[in-house]
Amino acid sequence: MRKKIAVLPGDGIGPEVTSSALKVLNIIGERFGHEFTYEEGLIGGVAIDQTGNPLPEETVELCKKSDAILLGAVGGPKWDQLPGHQRPEKGLLGLRKALQLFANLRPVTTFSSLTEASTLKSEVIEGVDLMIVRELTGGIYFGEPRERIEKNGEEHAIDTLTYSKSEIERIVRKGFELAQVRNKKVTSVDKANVLESSRLWREVAEEVAKDFPEVSLEHMLVDNCAMQLIRAPKAFDVIVTENMFGDILSDEASMLTGSLGMLPSASLSATCCGLYEPIHGSAPDIAGKGLANPLATISSLSMMLKYEFGLEQEAEVLNEAVNQVLSNGARTADLAKDASHALSTDEMTERVIAALSVTSYT
Numbered sequence: 377m378r379k380k381i382a383v384l385p386g387d388g389i390g391p392e393v394t395s396s397a398l399k400v401l402n403i404i405g406e407r408f409g410h411e412f413t414y415e416e417g418l419i420g421g422v423a424i425d426q427t428g429n430p431l432p433e434e435t436v437e438l439c440k441k442s443d444a445i446l447l448g449a450v451g452g453p454k455w456d457q458l459p460g461h462q463r464p465e466k467g468l469l470g471l472r473k474a475l476q477l478f479a480n481l482r483p484v485t486t487f488s489s490l491t492e493a494s495t496l497k498s499e500v501i502e503g504v505d506l507m508i509v510r511e512l513t514g515g516i517y518f519g520e521p522r523e524r525i526e527k528n529g530e531e532h533a534i535d536t537l538t539y540s541k542s543e544i545e546r547i548v549r550k551g552f553e554l555a556q557v558r559n560k561k562v563t564s565v566d567k568a569n570v571l572e573s574s575r576l577w578r579e580v581a582e583e584v585a586k587d588f589p590e591v592s593l594e595h596m597l598v599d600n601c602a603m604q605l606i607r608a609p610k611a612f613d614v615i616v617t618e619n620m621f622g623d624i625l626s627d628e629a630s631m632l633t634g635s636l637g638m639l640p641s642a643s644l645s646a647t648c649c650g651l652y653e654p655i656h657g658s659a660p661d662i663a664g665k666g667l668a669n670p671l672a673t674i675s676s677l678s679m680m681l682k683y684e685f686g687l688e689q690e691a692e693v694l695n696e697a698v699n700q701v702l703s704n705g706a707r708t709a710d711l712a713k714d715a716s717h718a719l720s721t722d723e724m725t726e727r728v729i730a731a732l733s734v735t736s737y738t
């Protein structure tokens with residue numbers, strides 16, 4: 377198989393973790409006879425520095441003619457003082473909109489060898505395997521108007537939460553499709569006791585459920601879901617929810633695994649290729665120090681292999697290599713109990729590559 381991947385390293389630790397992940401992907405390509413080619417593009421703060429624009433048009437064009445996109449992270453204190461519309465995060469939001477990346481998939485799987493890295497009790501998190509499906513191109517992050525106004529002699533800020541029926545339908549359907557091949561349970565999360573958009577969300581979820589008779593549907597209020605994720609995370613299979621709720625719940629769920637440095641994500645497009653990225657940010661506190669955990673980005677590649685290219689076996693082999701490395705005790709600083717024994721980004725990458733060479737596949 378031949379695939380062209382647009383690589384957007386971005387800011388902070390982004391270049392470090394994407395370069396690690398590509399080394400690993402090259403090995404997968406060699407072992408399985410695939411040819412992966414890469415072309416880099418600018419996004420975020422580095423794009424602002426070089427072009428004045430967090431999402432140059434060339435980057436959008438590069439993504440549109442690629443088979444998949446690998447992104448590192450954007451943002452950092454250097455650009456924090458810029459006005460909202462010029463900030464690095466605008467690059468990522470713009471790309472999601474331009475490519476209609478409407479479905480953000482965030483798997484949360486705990487590794488038994490890492491249960492000690494979580495702040496929760498091992499009996500609560502051992503065996504957690506859930507998928508958060510977050511709507512990514514609608515809701516309050518995109519709704520208009522968004523503005524500051526003067527009212528009654530006081531400054532007000534306005535954000536708008538709006539969803540169309542079709543936007544809800546396509547994301548809920550994605551959640552059901554995933555549940556169908558997983559453990560056949562969808563938890564639709566909303567705030568239907570307060571929000572009109574959530575009441576429409578519930579109605580649509582009920583309609584979509586009729587097409588998936590084998591999958592059970594439960595509705596849960598977002599505040600309750602935040603609590604249940606910590607109390608009994610094993611009760612979930614697929615959680616489907618709107619943009620802002622999904623943003624918050626998925627960061628909360630990330631702590632079940634012990635570190636943000638472990639969690640991958642995929643953003644699937646309605647019209648074009650998907651974008652694969654770690655859920656963590658640019659980690660400016662450790663950028664350039666060789667300390668970043670590359671596993672979230674490496675696992676994002678595994679999602680790319682599975683969801684974009686249909687290469688299930690290759691994805692499984694990569695997951696198994698990551699599993700093996702962790703079982704053997706390899707830890708970057710974010711996971712290590714004793715920082716003096718922590719591996720660098722490059723050392724962790726080399727461990728995964730070494731594990732790939734001994735992982736058997738038929």
Ligand SMILES: NC(=O)c1ccc[n+]([C@@H]2O[C@H](COP(=O)([O-])OP(=O)(O)OC[C@H]3O[C@@H](n4cnc5c(N)ncnc54)[C@H](O)[C@@H]3O)[C@@H](O)[C@H]2O)c1
Pocket residue numbers: 389393448449450451452453465468636637638653654655656657658659660661662667668669670672710
């Ligand atoms: N998708 C994205 O690009 C994205 C997501 C979140 C935040 N951000 C941006 O990143 C910048 C920093 O944000 P933040 O500090 O809130 O979140 P962050 O995820 O960058 O970092 C939070 C903490 O986790 C640690 N961490 C994160 N990833 C790690 C990794 N791979 N290995 C080891 N440790 C890791 C960091 O060192 C830090 O202590 C901000 O500018 C923010 O806007 C970008």
